[in-house]
Amino acid sequence: xxxxxxxxxxxxxxxxxxxxxxxxxAGLRKAPAxxxxxxxxxxxxxxxxxxxxxxxxxxxxxxxxxWAYVYSHSDRDLSLFYKIGALWGGQEGSLLFWALLLxxxxxxxVIRHRRxxxxxxxxxxxxxxxxxxxxxxxxxxxxxxxxxxxGFVPPDGHGLNPLLQHPSMMIHPPSLYIGCVGMAVPYAMxxxxxxxxxxxxxxxxxxxxxxxxxxxxxxxxxxIGGRWAYAELGWGGYWAWDPVENAxxxxxxxxxxxxxxxxxxxxxxxxxxxxxxxxxxMFLLTILGAFITRSGVIQSVHAFARSNIGYFLLxxxxxxxxxxxxxxxxxxxxxxxxxxIENLLSREAFFLLTNVVLLLAAFAVLWGTVSPMIxxxxxxxxxxxxxxxxxxxxxPLGLILLFMTGVGPFLPGQNTRLVDLLRGAALPxxxxxxxxxxxxxxxxxxxxxxxxxxxxxxxxxxxxxxxxGARDRRRGSRESAPVALLRLFAANRRRYGGRIVxxxxxxxxxxxxxxxxxxxxxxxxxxxxxxxxxxxxLTYLGMEKNxxxxxxxxxxxxxxSRHGKDLAILFPQKNWYKKSEQQTSEVAIYSRLREDIxxxxxxxxxxxxxxxxxxxxxxxxxxxxxLVMGIGxxxxxxxxxxxxxxxxxxxxGKRGS
Numbered sequence: 001x002x003x004x005x006x007x008x009x010x011x012x013x014x015x016x017x018x019x020x021x022x023x024x025x026a027g028l029r030k031a032p033a034x035x036x037x038x039x040x041x042x043x044x045x046x047x048x049x050x051x052x053x054x055x056x057x058x059x060x061x062x063x064x065x066x067w068a069y070v071y072s073h074s075d076r077d078l079s080l081f082y083k084i085g086a087l088w089g090g091q092e093g094s095l096l097f098w099a100l101l102l103x104x105x106x107x108x109x110v111i112r113h114r115r116x117x118x119x120x121x122x123x124x125x126x127x128x129x130x131x132x133x134x135x136x137x138x139x140x141x142x143x144x145x146x147x148x149x150x151g152f153v154p155p156d157g158h159g160l161n162p163l164l165q166h167p168s169m170m171i172h173p174p175s176l177y178i179g180c181v182g183m184a185v186p187y188a189m190x191x192x193x194x195x196x197x198x199x200x201x202x203x204x205x206x207x208x209x210x211x212x213x214x215x216x217x218x219x220x221x222x223x224i225g226g227r228w229a230y231a232e233l234g235w236g237g238y239w240a241w242d243p244v245e246n247a248x249x250x251x252x253x254x255x256x257x258x259x260x261x262x263x264x265x266x267x268x269x270x271x272x273x274x275x276x277x278x279x280x281x282m283f284l285l286t287i288l289g290a291f292i293t294r295s296g297v298i299q300s301v302h303a304f305a306r307s308n309i310g311y312f313l314l315x316x317x318x319x320x321x322x323x324x325x326x327x328x329x330x331x332x333x334x335x336x337x338x339x340x341i342e343n344l345l346s347r348e349a350f351f352l353l354t355n356v357v358l359l360l361a362a363f364a365v366l367w368g369t370v371s372p373m374i375x376x377x378x379x380x381x382x383x384x385x386x387x388x389x390x391x392x393x394x395x396p397l398g399l400i401l402l403f404m405t406g407v408g409p410f411l412p413g414q415n416t417r418l419v420d421l422l423r424g425a426a427l428p429x430x431x432x433x434x435x436x437x438x439x440x441x442x443x444x445x446x447x448x449x450x451x452x453x454x455x456x457x458x459x460x461x462x463x464x465x466x467x468x469g470a471r472d473r474r475r476g477s478r479e480s481a482p483v484a485l486l487r488l489f490a491a492n493r494r495r496y497g498g499r500i501v502x503x504x505x506x507x508x509x510x511x512x513x514x515x516x517x518x519x520x521x522x523x524x525x526x527x528x529x530x531x532x533x534x535x536x537x538l539t540y541l542g543m544e545k546n547x548x549x550x551x552x553x554x555x556x557x558x559x560x561s562r563h564g565k566d567l568a569i570l571f572p573q574k575n576w577y578k579k580s581e582q583q584t585s586e587v588a589i590y591s592r593l594r595e596d597i598x599x600x601x602x603x604x605x606x607x608x609x610x611x612x613x614x615x616x617x618x619x620x621x622x623x624x625x626x627l628v629m630g631i632g633x634x635x636x637x638x639x640x641x642x643x644x645x646x647x648x649x650x651x652x653g654k655r656g657s
Contacts, residue, residue, distance in 0.1 A: 001055050001058040002056065002058055002059040002064055002146070004055050005051060005053070005055015005056055005059075006052070008055065009049075009052040009139065009140050011048040012046075012103075013136045015045040016041070016129055016133040019037075019038045019041025019044070019125075019129050020129035020130055022034050022041055023038035023122050023126040024122075024126045026038055026118065027122030027126060027195070035121070035122055035125070038122075039114070042103075042106050042107060042132075043110070045106075045132060046103030046106060046107045047103075049096075049103045049136065053087060053096055053097065055146075056093060057083075057084055060083040061084075063156075063157070065153060065155075065156065065157050066148055066153050067147070067148060068149050069090060069093055069147065070157060071149060071154055071157045072090060072157070072158050073086040073089045073157070073159075073161075074086050074159065074160060077579075078157075078160055078165075081170065085160075085164070085169045088173045089164050091143055091294060091309070092139070092144060092147075094173070094177075095135060095143055095145075096139050096145055097174075097177060098177055099132065099138075101181040102128070102131060102181050102184065105128070105181055105182060105184065105210075106129065106132055109128060109185055110125065113206065117196070120203070123195040123196065124188045124189055124191065124192035125188075127188035128184060128185070134316055138309060138312060142308070142309055142312060143309050158579070158580065159579045161580070162580060162583075163584055166231075166232055168224055168228035172225045172228055173221075175218070175224060176217075176222070176248050178217040178221075179214045179215070179216075179217035179219070179251075180214075180248070180251065180286040180290070181286075182210055182213055182214025183218075183251055183255065183282050183283040183285075183286050185207070185211075186207040186279040186282070186283070187279055187282075187283035189279070190275075190276050190279035191324075194327045197334065199272065200269070201265050201269065204265050204275060207262070208262060211255060211258055211262075211279075212633060212636070213637065214255065215256065215633065216630060216637070218252045218255065219252055219630065219633075221248065222245075222248055223623070223626040225245070226622075227623065231586075231587060231589065232584070232585070232586070232587070233585070234585040236518070236598055236612075236614040238619075240387065241387045241390040241391075246368070246369040247288065247289030247369065248289060250362055250366055251285040253358050253361055253362040254282040254358070254362055256358055257354065257355045257359060258278040258279060258282060261274050261275050261278055261351055261352075261354075262275055263351060268337075268348055269337060270337040270338065270340075271337065271348070271351065272335040273328075273332070273335045277328070280328075284320060284321060285362075285366075287313060288317060290313050291313040291314050292369070295310020295311075295314070345411060345418060345421060347408075350407070350408055350411050353404065354404055357404070360397055361393075361394060364394060368389050368390055371385060372384060372385055396447075398451075399451060399454060402454045402509050403457070405458050405502045405506070406425075406428060406454065406458040406461040407425070407461075408502070409465045409499070410424045410425055428460035428464060429457065431460045432456045435452060435453055435456040436449060436453035439452045443517075444513075444516070444517075446516070447516070448516035448517070451509050451510070452513050454506075455507070455510045455513070458502060458506035459506045459507075462499045462500075462502055465499055466485070466496065469492070469496075470484045470485045470488050473488050489635075493635055493636055496636075497634075497635035497637070497638075498632065498636055500628060500632025501636070503632070504631075504632060505625065505629060507621045507622075507628060508622055508625035510618055510625070511619055511624075512622065513618060514595075514617035514618030514621070518614065518616055519533060519534060519614065519615040520612070521533055521613050521614075522611070523610075523611045524609070524610055525540035525608065525609055527540055527542050528540065535563065536560060536561070536597055536615070538560055538613060539558065539559040540556060541556075541557040541558065542557055543604065543609065544556070544557060550577065551578070552575070552578065553574075555572060555573030555574070555586075555601060556571070556573075558570040558571075558572070558588070558599055560597060570588035570599045572585075572586065572599045572600050573585075573586045574601055585601070587599060587600050591620060592620070594617065595616060595618065596615075596616040596619050596620070597613065597614075597615060597616075598613065598614040598615075599612075599613050600612040600614075
């Protein structure tokens with residue numbers, strides 16, 4: 001089966017290459033028959049890529065250590081759960097997984113847009129196939145997971161990195177990959193619009209489903225990765241501004257701007273150039289992220305080993321940047337907006353300002369991530385850009401975005417008046433002011449106080465918007481309040497899905513604000529001794545050692561109490577993996593809605609142990625808010641997933657040509 005998977009990789013590359021040539025020819029010659037064969041070729045390429053991935057997984061399950069990749073990332077004792085996850089646990093397998101997902105997205109686009117005009121869809125398909133063939137070529141000729149170990153067959157494998165042996169391994173990387181790969185579809189649709197000259201809002205409507213799907217998975221991957229780091233790495237936080245973390249944040253930020261910006265084109269025919277540029281940028285940033293992760297130019301707990309694959313990714317990125325810029329400039333004169341922004345208080349002006357702030361945030365993250373690499377390559381001097389830079393840059397931009405999230409619902413269109421805006425926002429502003437006074441009395445100040453007041457402002461804005469919508473619906477019907485609310489949401493899923501997302505954003509920022517009150521303490525304890533953290537007391541009860549076969553576990557029991565009441569026994573521990581001779585730290589967390597108590601076993605000397613404990617206020621609101629954002633985004637996407645897509649107007653066939 002594994003050998004079949006190796007051969008299938010060649011078949012996938014051949015099928016993808018032929019399908020690309022057929023789709024390009026179909027677009028040039030306007031030949032529906034060729035496009036149909038290209039669609040079949042895309043399906044064949046996806047099928048053979050799936051067969052190849054299945055072959056590699058079968059080698060992991062069977063423990064076939066003839067293959068270098070299987071030997072390096074598995075062993076006999078590894079559970080089936082992680083043997084499947086080992087597919088994306090290393091450089092070669094993760095690239096195959098990337099190609100696998102590209103094949104799925106390409107086939108998905110073929111099925112969903114099978115009735116769309118040839119002159120638009122042919123370049124869309126050609127672009128997706130070009131990207132697919134490139135990644136298949138990387139897997140086949142540069143980083144092949146089916147390389148054999150020369151000579152004898154090892155009796156056992158080296159084992160999967162212990163840090164990757166966590167349940168999040170089965171969710172976090174696939175979510176990120178789905179999000180990154182999914183960004184290729186809006187990019188291909190933008191290319192199709194530019195080549196075909198169909199530059200109205202139809203391609204935008206068709207791209208929205210794919211952009212939102214990718215945005216959801218990319219955001220979920222970031223949050224799950226943050227939770228994984230919070231529970232596993234033992235430093236008390238969930239986002240360290242690591243270069244690889246930043247690489248996945250960048251396309252998500254630009255994708256957020258895109259999802260806001262396309263509404264201006266759909267409703268008023270505006271921001272056409274912005275939307276083309278954003279669709280292209282969010283995809284190109286995923287390739288930049290792949291380069292950062294895989295080139296070895298940065299040191300990160302998330303990065304793969306140094307390899308020459310970075311040169312190929314960098315070359316691909318440069319070629320596609322040049323291709324995108326040239327294509328954009330060729331069609332620039334056809335991208336005039338149908339209307340102009342006439343009122344700074346209009347929704348369209350709000351979307352444009354949102355774009356600017358999000359892109360400033362993305363640029364700040366990008367510069368902080370790549371400037372050390374550039375400086376080191378040009379001057380030979382190694383510099384480090386750490387969390388203080390990112391926090392200093394992102395805090396004011398984040399507060400501006402939070403404020404705009406609350407203002408947005410009060411901007412119904414072009415004719416918004418300042419007096420109407422102030423009248424509508426009176427209650428949320430009053431609530432924000434009162435919350436600011438309460439927070440100030442409780443000890444908040446500076447940006448944390450501002451953030452908490454703005455969170456209340458946004459929460460009240462969303463609730464007020466929902467209440468008024470349900471009230472207006474009841475006035476025109478005999479529905480009860482619950483029925484009116486449900487039907488309001490069902491009839492306006494996109495609008496109120498967005499409101500739910502904004503509600504989640506406010507909760508996330510509330511979680512961020514807790515970092516201002518974070519407390520950290522190191523303690524050295526003998527059995528029976530205690531340490532305090534805020535109103536909590538931790539008592540060291542003793543050490544516990546366990547042998548779990550392949551893992552030696554050493555942990556300490558800490559009794560957590562508050563105001564004399566026992567709450568829980570915490571068991572922070574260290575695990576020693578015998579085969580790989582690597583150690584991991586497992587933290588103990590006691591979570592309440594208001595705060596987390598976070599304990600790390602730092603080491604021992606004789607009968608005395610070193611413990612590091614954190615008091616993390618409001619962190620639960622980050623996880624809850626992220627979940628609410630995901631629910632809102634899925635809710636907003638559902639009508640677009642179910643309804644039949646509009647087809648392009650026949651009269652648009654010659655536009656821009």
